[in-house]
Amino acid sequence: MSLVTLTIDGRQVQVPPGTTILAAARQAGVKIPTLCYLEELNVIGACRLCLVQVEGARALVASCVTQAGEGMVVHTSSPEVLKARRLNLELLMSNHPQECLTCLRNTSCELQQLAAELGVGEIRFQGEMSPYEVDDSSPSIIRDPRKCILCRRCVAVCEKVQGVSAIAVQERGFDTVVAPAFLAPLGEVNCVNCGQCSLVCPTAAIHERDETDKVWAALADPEKHVVVQTAPAVRVSIGEMFGLEPGSIVTGKLVAALRRLGFDKVFDTDFTADLTIMEEGSELIHRLQNGGRLPLITSCSPGWIKFIEHFYPNLLPNLSTCKSPQQMFGALAKTYYAQKEGIDPARIFVVSIMPCTAKKYEAGRPEMNSSGYRDVDVVLTTRELGRMLKQAGIDFESLPGEDYDAPLGISTGAGVIFGATGGVMEAALRTAYELVTGATLFSLDFEEVRGLEGVKEASVNLAGMELKVAVAHGLGNARKVLDAVVNREREYHFIEIMCCPGGCIGGGGQPFPVDNEIRARRIAAIYQADRQMPLRKSHENPAVQALYREFLGEPLGHKSHELLHTHYTPRERF
Amino acid sequence: MSFGCKCGGELNSKLDALLEQYRGQPSALIQVLHQAQGIYGYLPKKVLQRVAEALNVPLSQVYGVVSFYSFFTIHPKGKHQIGVCKGTACYVRGAGQLLDRIKEELGLKPGETTEDGQFSLEVVRCLGACGLGPVITVDEDVHARVQPERLSGILAAYRQ
Numbered sequence: 001m002s003l004v005t006l007t008i009d010g011r012q013v014q015v016p017p018g019t020t021i022l023a024a025a026r027q028a029g030v031k032i033p034t035l036c037y038l039e040e041l042n043v044i045g046a047c048r049l050c051l052v053q054v055e056g057a058r059a060l061v062a063s064c065v066t067q068a069g070e071g072m073v074v075h076t077s078s079p080e081v082l083k084a085r086r087l088n089l090e091l092l093m094s095n096h097p098q099e100c101l102t103c104l105r106n107t108s109c110e111l112q113q114l115a116a117e118l119g120v121g122e123i124r125f126q127g128e129m130s131p132y133e134v135d136d137s138s139p140s141i142i143r144d145p146r147k148c149i150l151c152r153r154c155v156a157v158c159e160k161v162q163g164v165s166a167i168a169v170q171e172r173g174f175d176t177v178v179a180p181a182f183l184a185p186l187g188e189v190n191c192v193n194c195g196q197c198s199l200v201c202p203t204a205a206i207h208e209r210d211e212t213d214k215v216w217a218a219l220a221d222p223e224k225h226v227v228v229q230t231a232p233a234v235r236v237s238i239g240e241m242f243g244l245e246p247g248s249i250v251t252g253k254l255v256a257a258l259r260r261l262g263f264d265k266v267f268d269t270d271f272t273a274d275l276t277i278m279e280e281g282s283e284l285i286h287r288l289q290n291g292g293r294l295p296l297i298t299s300c301s302p303g304w305i306k307f308i309e310h311f312y313p314n315l316l317p318n319l320s321t322c323k324s325p326q327q328m329f330g331a332l333a334k335t336y337y338a339q340k341e342g343i344d345p346a347r348i349f350v351v352s353i354m355p356c357t358a359k360k361y362e363a364g365r366p367e368m369n370s371s372g373y374r375d376v377d378v379v380l381t382t383r384e385l386g387r388m389l390k391q392a393g394i395d396f397e398s399l400p401g402e403d404y405d406a407p408l409g410i411s412t413g414a415g416v417i418f419g420a421t422g423g424v425m426e427a428a429l430r431t432a433y434e435l436v437t438g439a440t441l442f443s444l445d446f447e448e449v450r451g452l453e454g455v456k457e458a459s460v461n462l463a464g465m466e467l468k469v470a471v472a473h474g475l476g477n478a479r480k481v482l483d484a485v486v487n488r489e490r491e492y493h494f495i496e497i498m499c500c501p502g503g504c505i506g507g508g509g510q511p512f513p514v515d516n517e518i519r520a521r522r523i524a525a526i527y528q529a530d531r532q533m534p535l536r537k538s539h540e541n542p543a544v545q546a547l548y549r550e551f552l553g554e555p556l557g558h559k560s561h562e563l564l565h566t567h568y569t570p571r572e573r574f
Numbered sequence: 575m576s577f578g579c580k581c582g583g584e585l586n587s588k589l590d591a592l593l594e595q596y597r598g599q600p601s602a603l604i605q606v607l608h609q610a611q612g613i614y615g616y617l618p619k620k621v622l623q624r625v626a627e628a629l630n631v632p633l634s635q636v637y638g639v640v641s642f643y644s645f646f647t648i649h650p651k652g653k654h655q656i657g658v659c660k661g662t663a664c665y666v667r668g669a670g671q672l673l674d675r676i677k678e679e680l681g682l683k684p685g686e687t688t689e690d691g692q693f694s695l696e697v698v699r700c701l702g703a704c705g706l707g708p709v710i711t712v713d714e715d716v717h718a719r720v721q722p723e724r725l726s727g728i729l730a731a732y733r734q
Binding site: 165166573 | 622623626633635636637
């Protein structure tokens with residue numbers, strides 16, 4: 001294939017045909033500002049901040065949507081280009097609230113960053129403001145159309161990655177707004193609360209519901225016994241909030257930081273991830289041996305749960321009845337732990353640190369109160385915890401490593417891999433294999449179910465039976481697997497589905513920014529954390545064994561059903 | 575099947591036939607909406623949901639198209655259609671005052687219908703009668719050089 005040769009800012013660059021000027025410039029080490037651009041997802045040339053001058057062209061062109069041509073001569077920072085970019089940015093800012101100092105995205109806002117980089121010196125244009133009000137109807141996501149610059153990145157992710165399209169561009173002209181159909185409140189439509197929109201929003205037009213105040217209040221209340229659980233994915237991402245490299249494993253610092261905030265006990269969702277494997281693995285074996293409904297599909301991911309309730313209600317009987325590890329934890333904290341420590345459960349306040357905005361919705365579901373109380377009181381995203389630690393003045397990087405508290409902080413490597421796509425499957429296979437065959441696994445690493453490929457398939461020999469499994473992450477990929485099952489094109493026994501691309505490490509509550517390289521580095525950290533654990537199979541977790549001995553009895557037993565299992569609600573498609 | 579509107583079963587079976595013809599064809603969205611509005615006179619929510627389902631287009635996108643084009647309306651039309659021309663000539667001759675007056679007298683804003691179902695109001699662009707401005711239309715009739723004071727008399731003639 002012959003390459004295209006062009007000149008960018010006086011230097012020759014060779015790129016494959018079809019490469020955009022933007023990509024060619026990046027290859028040449030020239031940074032062109034972008035705002036609406038989202039690689040492969042939103043390439044629409046709308047914001048006009050990536051304008052460049054092409055010699056011989058009638059006008060400035062948007063480099064994100066213009067292909068490099070043979071012999072093209074491009075100027076990316078001529079006075080004309082800089083002036084046009086700055087003017088376009090000023091126009092975008094003309095109806096943007098000047099609330100930067102008090103904005104949730106202060107210092108993490110792309111619009112703010114561009115205003116600094118492009119040298120906007122003053123607000124020359126004070127335009128009319130958006131006629132729309134803040135939508136705080138959703139327990140997970142807040143929409144603030146006043147701060148929306150209509151880049152459509154959220155719309156692209158919701159449609160193309162998640163296949164949900166809860167939001168789209170409505171109305172026209174100055175009244176244009178990103179919203180659900182009929183401008184309905186987000187909390188009343190088929191939004192699955194995944195928060196991928198909040199992850200790609202360049203401003204604070206879509207963001208997580210901030211609940212840090214509730215946690216500050218609980219921590220300050222001497223009557224409350226405040227316990228915290230941390231999801232597997234948080235330990236490989238929260239370091240990014242403090243300038244550490246993506247993929248830094250900061251488990252010990254995270255525990256230490258939570259203790260310094262004042263939590264009475266620092267526990268780990270990995271413990272109930274191990275417990276999930278005991279229950280879900282037993283459920284799988286039970287369904288296989290008793291002709292139960294197959295394929296069994298995992299139920300850890302609350303965005304995925306709301307998705308199947310809206311879009312595939314006929315498949316609800318295929319879902320595992322297991323609650324997610326977060327909810328199992330809440331139910332046990334206010335029963336088993338309360339009894340064991342002699343604490344009145346009414347005094348126990350359970351906080352979760354999750355990579356996920358949908359977990360906020362999950363914790364508020366009416367059925368999630370099997371302890372007799374609301375099982376999980378407040379869910380904070382990784383981003384919210386990062387903000388709390390900054391407010392508390394905790395110097396995260398210099399913290400010593402500390403250990404989780406017993407017993408709900410004891411876990412195995414099988415628990416930590418829940419944080420990556422394929423992890424629940426792999427953890428389940430490690431346990432199911434040994435429980436069914438009675439043999440010890442030679443290698444614990446099920447490589448076929450790891451990695452960022454959208455849909456992964458594998459087949460495992462389980463005491464003479466070929467167990468066929470599939471793994472999907474991102475709801476668009478989930479659709480592919482489900483449609484193949486519904487149309488009988490594929491037969492599986494067990495399917496893992498995670499709502500977000502990459503699994504929980506790519507969750508909607510994680511630090512900005514996220515791309516596939518960052519996802520891959522967080523995933524690598526998850527498997528490294530797994531290898532570092534002395535125990536790597538859920539059924540070997542001594543705290544889980546003690547839990548069954550002292551309290552639950554056996555997997556799928558009466559008490560398990562009461563506390564650890566749940567049911568689902570079919571919902572309208574729209 | 576009830577759509578929560580005054581449309582009878584005959585209209586619904588027309589919609590069924592229309593949707594059957596275009597089932598699974600997202601690219602037919604605009605023409606299907608056009609014909610559906612022809613059937614009902616407007617686009618009720620339930621109809622949009624059925625269009626979305628049949629054509630396999632997300633409802634948010636269906637509503638995006640409906641709210642983009644001023645031709646489409648999600649509000650039932652009144653018995654009589656009032657059009658106020660806001661073309662340049664009519665505008666400078668006082669179309670704005672006419673709209674204010676209609677809002678005062680009927681409580682109507684453009685795109686809306688009175689609660690008694692008698693009148694609905696649209697803003698229209700140049701009707702080609704600039705010399706007669708400001709111009710309003712009521713159904714098929716054109717009223718020229720309308721002063722705000724004359725409005726209630728004009729509309730009363732249609733109200734029965």
